[in-house]
Amino acid sequence: MKVARFHAPGDIRVEDAPEPAPGPGDVKIRVRNCSTCGTDVKIFKHGHHHIRPPRVMGHEIAGEIVETGAEVTGWTPGDRVQVIAAIPCGRCEECLRGRLTVCPDQESMGYHYDGGFAEYMVVPAKVLAVDGLNRVPDGVGFAEASVAEPLACVLNGQELARVGEGDDVVVLGAGPIGCLHVRLARSRGAGRVVLADLNPERLAMAAELVRPDATIGGPGVDVVDEVLKLTGGRGADVVITAAASGAAQEQAVQMTARQGRISFFGGLPKDNPFIRLDSNLVHYRELTIVGANGSSPRHNAEALGLIASGAVPVADLITHRIPLTEVLDGIDTVARGVAIKVTVEP
Template identity: 75%
Template sequence: MREREAMLVARFYAPGDIRLEEAPEPQAGEGELKIRVRNCSTCGTDVKIHRHGHHHIVPPRVIGHEIAGEVVQAGRGAAGWSTGDRVQVIAAIPCGACTDCTRGRQTICPNQESMGYHYDGGFAEYLVVPAKVLAVGGVNRIPDGIGFAEASVAEPLACVLNGQEIAGVGEGDTVVVTGAGPVGCMHVRMARARGAARVFLVELNRERLDMSAAVVSPDAAIAGDPVEEVLRLTGGRGPDVVITAAASNRAQEDAVRMAARRGRISFFGGLPKDDPVIPLDSNAVHYRELSILGANGSSPAHNRRALELVASGAVPVADLITERLGLGEVPKAIETVAAGSAIKVTVEP
């Protein structure tokens, strides 16, 4: 029997310790797909894992969860898939059987697992997509005209779509997006695609704000005190929707201060685990009838629709990818994300 070929993987061992290693190529089992990874993009979660680890990750683990590639082997029972199929893979894996899943609320599945956490992820030349991913429709065909890098960005875009659906972003809204990283940029474009009349982008880092605003062209790019400037721009009324696309306590507090009466506030970016509490003016929520909404990841359906939005041109993402690095440069890719010196960084194994 022929020995398995060797492949390269970037494995997380401990905070600050990611190693490029050789490993045997995995083989697809019952109901599984083996894919050749073409792009695995990086995000702020990878930064957190690299620096602090994660309670769902038992090292050593191949991380990376924004995955696109091509099928090289379909296991028995993986019907409908063939060698050469171009695919995008979900990150968050709902169980599909719990009360929340059966009610269509897969993003809050209490049994959720994730690629790159519970299963080896995309910072590798090859990976096996678990059968439970296929069982919930978590492998999506990449539409014609979309490259692998763009397809990998469909995963965070799916999360953006979920957040804006929950917040009800729609025709005529004035929307404030706090945080000018790649997710903030996608929120600006998604809000426009959903019919927002004006979209303002807020970011304390002037250099990062200028870099992102030059690409996504918000109606206003705001540094400094966002509350005062947003209220000025809205004639004192405030925005209909505020989306905090940053892990910032201040951003959440400012959102409550600036939102219009009956405004919707999306706490899209989670706060640090050791500092998750903010002061809240409950009377402001009460008298102004504010809605404060959470947003957590995306469902398989969100991923499919995100790919369609990219393919149609409604939400372009290609120009957000400003850094492309090889598999041996995963630590550099993650640190580039942390530094904020690029908009979107992708790894090409």
């Protein structure tokens, strides 16, 4: 079978590999779609401290079961499934307290285990043990199901930021994550949703799809000033930084209303993780700043439900569909910001 393996930064190879065999507690699937994201770009350029090469990449996975291990119950060949990316241990203090997204012993598909840039892959028993293999609802395609993983992360972020009825929400970053934030905020009852991005072409492409109430973008535009104008000087109830930008995080604090919430959704580069924070704004406005780190198995299941119900449509966000042999072109497309969502169809 064909796989796309990471060997070193700048070195991802599409190569032949034997089909894997499931262990007693594992499930083997035929991968139908594995979507790409900015994390794949980072791994391609810089590697990752959890990846021991060679490793099959890909963590936004959907497919169908072709074989189950001898100890597996409740699953049969032909079942359509979506696979979680982040695998909590289920046993540590954080997991026992229900904080699965911050499990210190978390492992990941495509990092610790071979992922979905392959024709076939094994879903390890550890995924099944934490209810991380989800049935794809009727009417949901494999490509849509693969987008459940990033939507699950977005859901976690908006739960932590308490996005709700009537909120003015600003999303900084018009990539696929920003688009999902816009749609999820609407489904949660937000009053107005504003989408901002420095790249006017990317912003226009995203806005054409997700139809925010307003857009802010382009060189030289003062995003903070524009948000204040749109909100009558009050600021936004929720600001989500859906970009790996320290400047966006600093701006978010300046444009948030009293008792507003800020989600630092996009992580910063590890060699430059610090920002200048006006702590008096946090203090006197009683602001809440929250992080957002991945998703739990529950978030993945709920994301599939949101897609199936039509509450958060995702099919139109998939702008590029490519075969596995063109995965490097797909990662480059993501890096150049000329797509919303790119999915690989092995």
